[in-house]
Amino acid sequence: MEIEIATIGGYQEVGRNMTAVRAGDDIVVFDMGLNLSQVLIHDDVRTEQMHSLDLIDMGAIPDDRVMSELEGDVKAIVPTHGHLDHIGAIGKLAHRYDAPIVGSPFTIELVRQEIEDESKFDVDNELIKMEGGETMEIGDEVDMEFVHVTHSIVGAVSPVLHTPEGAVIYGLDKRIDHNPVLEDPFDMERFRELGDEGVFAYIEDCTNAGRKGRTPSESLAREHLRDTLKSFEDYTGGIVATTFSSHVSRVSSLVEFAKEIGRKPILLGRSMEKYTNTARDLGYPIPDDLEIYGHRRSRERAFKRIMNEGKGNFLPVVTGHQGEPRAMLTRMARDETPFKFDEGDKVVFSARVIPEPTNEGQRYAAEKLLKMQGARIYDEIHVSGHLREEGHYQMLDAVRPDNIIPAHQSLSGIAPYVDLAESKGYTVGEDLHISRNGNIVQLNE
Numbered sequence: 001m002e003i004e005i006a007t008i009g010g011y012q013e014v015g016r017n018m019t020a021v022r023a024g025d026d027i028v029v030f031d032m033g034l035n036l037s038q039v040l041i042h043d044d045v046r047t048e049q050m051h052s053l054d055l056i057d058m059g060a061i062p063d064d065r066v067m068s069e070l071e072g073d074v075k076a077i078v079p080t081h082g083h084l085d086h087i088g089a090i091g092k093l094a095h096r097y098d099a100p101i102v103g104s105p106f107t108i109e110l111v112r113q114e115i116e117d118e119s120k121f122d123v124d125n126e127l128i129k130m131e132g133g134e135t136m137e138i139g140d141e142v143d144m145e146f147v148h149v150t151h152s153i154v155g156a157v158s159p160v161l162h163t164p165e166g167a168v169i170y171g172l173d174k175r176i177d178h179n180p181v182l183e184d185p186f187d188m189e190r191f192r193e194l195g196d197e198g199v200f201a202y203i204e205d206c207t208n209a210g211r212k213g214r215t216p217s218e219s220l221a222r223e224h225l226r227d228t229l230k231s232f233e234d235y236t237g238g239i240v241a242t243t244f245s246s247h248v249s250r251v252s253s254l255v256e257f258a259k260e261i262g263r264k265p266i267l268l269g270r271s272m273e274k275y276t277n278t279a280r281d282l283g284y285p286i287p288d289d290l291e292i293y294g295h296r297r298s299r300e301r302a303f304k305r306i307m308n309e310g311k312g313n314f315l316p317v318v319t320g321h322q323g324e325p326r327a328m329l330t331r332m333a334r335d336e337t338p339f340k341f342d343e344g345d346k347v348v349f350s351a352r353v354i355p356e357p358t359n360e361g362q363r364y365a366a367e368k369l370l371k372m373q374g375a376r377i378y379d380e381i382h383v384s385g386h387l388r389e390e391g392h393y394q395m396l397d398a399v400r401p402d403n404i405i406p407a408h409q410s411l412s413g414i415a416p417y418v419d420l421a422e423s424k425g426y427t428v429g430e431d432l433h434i435s436r437n438g439n440i441v442q443l444n445e
Contacts, residue, residue: 001141001164003200003444006070007435009033009062010172010408014356015085017172017408018062018093019203023163025072026139029097030159030170030203031079034088035060037358048117052092061089064096066438074099075138077125080172081156082110082275083246091118100126102136104146106155109278132157132187147194150177150186150218152385153246154284158191165444166200169399172408173205175215175384176391181222181249182284188398195399201443202401205408207386210416214390221383222253225350228381229257229315238311238345239263240375242321242329243382245271248279248286250350250382251317255290258315266306267292268299269319269328299328303338311345321351323362330362333369343374350381392417396424403443405433 001024010017015035021028034047038060047055055061067074074097079087087107091114094101101111108129115123130136132148141164146157151173161168169191178185208215232239241258243250251267258265267276273294280286293299306314316339320329329347332339347370353363367377387395396404404421406414411434418428426432433441 001444003163003165003168004070005201005203005405005441005443006066007405007407007437007439007441008064008066009437010085011435011439012437013410014207014354014408014413016060016062016089017086018064018089019170019407020067020070020074021161021168021170022070022072023142023161023165023168024139026142027070027072027074028138028144028159028161029074029077029099031086031172032062032077032089032093033083033085036084036088037356047088048091048119051120055089055092061092063438064093066440069440076144077101078144078159078170079103079107079111080159080170081151081153082107083153083173086172087111087114090114091121091123094125095121095123097125100128102128102130102144104131104155104157105129105282106153106278109282110275113274113278132184147190148184148187149174150180150183151175152244152250154183154248154279160194163200166198166402167194168201169194169199169203169401171202171204171395173207173386175387176394177217179217179219181218182252188394191395191398199399199401201403201405202399203405203407204392204395204417205386206406206414206417207408208384208388209392209409209420210413211388212390213388215386215388216383218249218383221250221350221381224381225250225253225348226257226260228348228378229261232346233261235346236312237342238339239315239348240329240332240346241315241317241348241350242319243317243350244321245269245319246275248275248284251276252284252286254315254317254350255287258317261315263315264313265290265315265317266302267317268302270294272317272319300338307338307340320366321349321363322354322359323364323366325362330366333366333373335373341370341373341375345375346378347375348378348381352380352382352384389416389420392420396421403431403433405435405441
């Protein structure tokens with residue numbers, strides 16, 4: 001069977017991820033993501049109101065014209081998880097393909113909201129929910145399986161195409177977590193079984209391939225967060241926390257620990273409202289009485305209440321960990337909300353700066369503004385959602401693929417993974433394939 005892999009987006013940068021795998025006459029598209037940095041540098045951009053061609057030209061979404069070079073029918077669009085760099089272009093591109101969108105229940109609910117927000121295109125693709133461990137038929141000779149993985153968002157999966165040539169594993173994004181907070185552990189046993197059965201191709205996320213060691217468990221970030229907040233137990237002033245809105249496990253820990261130190265947690269921000277309410281609707285343990293305010297007027301009222309009743313009684317959890325210009329924490333830093341910082345107030349960043357110049361610059365500016373108001377910064381209370389070097393070593397040992405395609409990074413970011421793969425016996429140009437956006441890798445003729 002002919003196997004071709006179109007590396008459409010995410011092979012020269014972190015973001016706008018999109019890959020298509022053709023197995024015979026059947027094509028499966030994995031991810032349709034947004035390049036957030038290309039959007040953030042334009043302060044007035046509203047992507048839901050823009051045409052796909054304009055977003056392609058500005059480098060914000062994948063240029064999928066290479067799909068015309070694949071001979072076959074698209075049978076499914078498969079987002080691996082609900083981060084915007086994996087689902088943010090679905091509203092712009094999915095309607096071009098007569099295929100269902102298949103994902104985990106949490107991911108599909110987020111996709112549904114993306115489609116509802118889209119104002120330029122009508123997207124009526126069928127939405128299909130599939131859990132880790134389940135399989136669906138793609139064609140006469142191809143099936144797709146979801147393997148449960150752990151990441152910095154619940155509901156992440158690694159899709160696997162089972163072909164006559166062996167398995168094709170799409171490995172973006174994951175970390176090996178044996179003790180996560182809200183969901184099942186990483187399914188390493190299944191990856192080992194796939195390795196024993198035969199893996200023809202492995203597409204791997206290289207985000208942290210250059211960092212030594214292994215990525216710690218979310219449970220370690222949870223304990224670090226608990227220890228940090230406990231150290232404020234006797235502080236009577238303001239404490240503000242920020243993290244990824246999509247990181248439901250981390251948000252749930254913040255809510256729990258706020259109560260442990262005698263403060264009422266309040267979630268503020270549109271994206272905080274979206275992800276937390278979606279998780280609660282799907283049965284994740286989010287307290288029914290948790291106050292969440294996404295709309296501007298309700299946020300303003302919440303801030304006034306915090307100031308009137310005393311900052312020491314509350315722990316607002318807000319958006320803005322990357323210093324995004326319109327996010328809550330940045331507006332607080334610019335003194336654009338009723339919340340006022342006093343000398344010594346604490347700001348907890350339970351997130352790491354995404355290593356990209358736009359994010360780094362915006363985060364630096366936000367921290368400077370916070371410090372000018374007297375805030376004390378508590379940073380790096382976080383663990384990554386991506387594998388480090390030893391995690392990649394474990395995965396290669398487990399799946400033992402015939403072919404490897406590094407992804408989810410610039411060429412310089414891919415280099416450490418290439419070094420590791422070469423140390424395991426792979427050779428660039430033979431079974432280790434370095435590609436760029438818009439290319440097609442022919443693996444089997």
